[in-house]
Amino acid sequence: MKILESSEQKAAQRGVMLCLSLSMVLASLRTSIANIALPTLALAFDVPFHWVQWVVIAYLVSITLFVVIAGRLGDVFGRRRMLVLGLVVFSLASGLCGLASSLWMLVAARALQGIGAAFLMTLTIALVRETVGTERVGQAMGLLGTMSAVGTALGPSLGGVLIGAVGWPAIFLVLVPVGLLAAGLALRFLPAVAPLEKTPRLNVSALGKSGVLPGLAANLLVANVMMATLVVGPFYLAVALGLQEAVVGLVMSVGPVLSICTGVPLGRLVDRWGTRRVLTLGLGTVAAGALSLSVLPATFGVVGYIAAIAILTPGYQMFQSANNVMVMADVSANQRGAVSGLLGLSRNIGLISGASVMGAVFSAGVGSVAIEDAASGAIVDGLQITFLLGGLSILVALWFTRRLASDHA
Template identity: 70%
Template sequence: MKSSEPTAARLGALLCLSLSMLLASLGTSIANIALPTLTVAFEAPFHQVQWIVIAYLVALTLFVVLAGRLGDLFGRARMLLLGLIVFSLASALCGWTPNLWVLIAARAAQGIGAAFLMTLTIALVRETAGGESVGRIMGLLATMSAVGTALGPSLGGLLIGLAGWPFVFFILVPIGLGAAGLAWRFLPSAAPGITSPRTGLSALREKGVIPGMAANLLVANLMMATLIVGPFYLGLGLGFSPVTVGLVMSLGPVISICVGVPSGYLVDFWGASRVLLIGLAGLAAGAFALSALPTVFGVYGYIVAIMILTLGYQTFQSANNTMVMANVPDGTRGAVSGLLGLSRNLGLVCGASVMGAVFSFGAGTSIIEAAAPGAIGNGMQLTFALAGATMVAALWVTRR
């Protein structure tokens, strides 16, 4: 979109991208709070009901690369519009579902739509916003993702209490259709089917895409580890109530919301490569702080470490997304954005599995609920010492 076009048109396009990222993030977080209610509503065991979450994440992971490639082939704005329609229809079906298995299938369809949303919003930034403001728009999208993550549980709980669990999904329909209307009206159109040759691994490495994806995976691994280990440390290690644990855990998303756009401005002002190193250094410092400070200062040490970690994370996100997408040929921008999303999702899976196993090993037991507070502290130390080492490795990879 050219700078000579009306400001309202550019704002409409950016609002569409922002709502698309918000929807994909809300779809991930808003359903979790409904799982206990759905267990009762469908009279089903938890191991079946948890597929409501798993189906969404699996579909999202499997389709991110395909969504990007389809965007390159048939037009990214057109495919984002398709994703918004699929997401909205699937959300409506989730609320109207007659049984658990239809709900799970609808959640998988919702995840497919979300794959288009998450991938193509990133791919459309440069042609929508203009090169001079890419960093700050990447920061805005990171902020919207954090808003969705933070808002989902509280909004979902409120809707369940006021109107019932179907409205956890119905609330997404008007937002999705509104974003679809904005996409139809304001997103820049491009002729589909005009693509450059497929980008080989060596070319991707030269453009910094593969190092960026590797760093993205390692960072996502670390951030998922905080979500897995944090509740155990705060609840069992320090003996806090669930309400207090929730309040402390919400600190990270709140910081993310506040610093997303400023970190984008920093990218535009200093350059993506320099800010990327600052972000990774902050992540390394935060991880090592999580390994050391809570054992000395308790919850106050934990809070300080999380603040350092979150500042580094948001700085990294804005810089890495900008740098990876900066020199990608137009015909492969969607596919590369999909690979970036895939690396993040694989990192989340790795953080939940591998780092969870490291935590159990450090605590000396696989039954964490029965572990003594000291054992939980040992597990936390080992987990984040290792995570800090992975951030040092990410610094090395991105400097090469």
């Protein structure tokens, strides 16, 4: 009987992780798979490129606005119920995207898809604490980080194949059955927790004392640096080094591939070594990677760039797993969804600042608005200034998280 129960428990655990993994893949795939279609969409709808960018902007704005709301609704009405709702909304919106007959119908459907994705991003992290044993929380967080990287890495290649073989609607329609499958798995395997009769409001001062706010600040600063690699990297590789687009794409895929390979093993370190040690090691590695980006490419070119990314990415994986575990560790069960939403919000703000603020720093460092026409030496100067600032900001993040760790000591 005990062997049977153990077998059933393992099967249920696999179902839970498959559900959460699919939700995380969908949440990350939706951005990268759409970006590859922007030139095709501009031609299909016969509109300028700056109009078609709203296909991405509407999605990101919806996520940013709804991540905290989604987490709070999960606390009040039940996280399984709200995750299923988010998956259904996401699937419905994906179908509407594929059927859109005008650009603005597509933009509206993408905004709705972003609302569904906010539930996916927020509630998957919140559900880890109540569905996975304490001794394996770090491993589970690492797996979710890996799934996020899988979605990011898979998007451009899958999108390119589907657009070439079937047409742009396929990149949205392919998400519908995956979303519905994840919803079915959620209903089958996730525990049904009764909604709370009364859920207390978030106490901001209490979050500061528990160390949540320093963790959120660190999350923002790290996301800011990681986004800078996606904004600055292509200009350095294509303009300063003169690499072909295919080669640029190959080099830019090094980070996501490393994330896929290292996510789960590094997540296990949290369970074995504890959050404080892994958090410090992760941030130290991220700082080393950012500072390497300001030095190695100028000396060794593309090899130096890849080496710096190879330092930066594992550090990010360690930080992400440890920070998520630590921030959520002492949060009461009735506020996990809201705090998970704040984690998503801080990350999104960091991504936005990485694209805007760090992009502006890079442009100032280059000394030219028309970066594509700048000399290679000027591009390298901009790269060095950007990631020197990035490395210093990670040292600030290290201070925040050491404060968080001391609060939990």
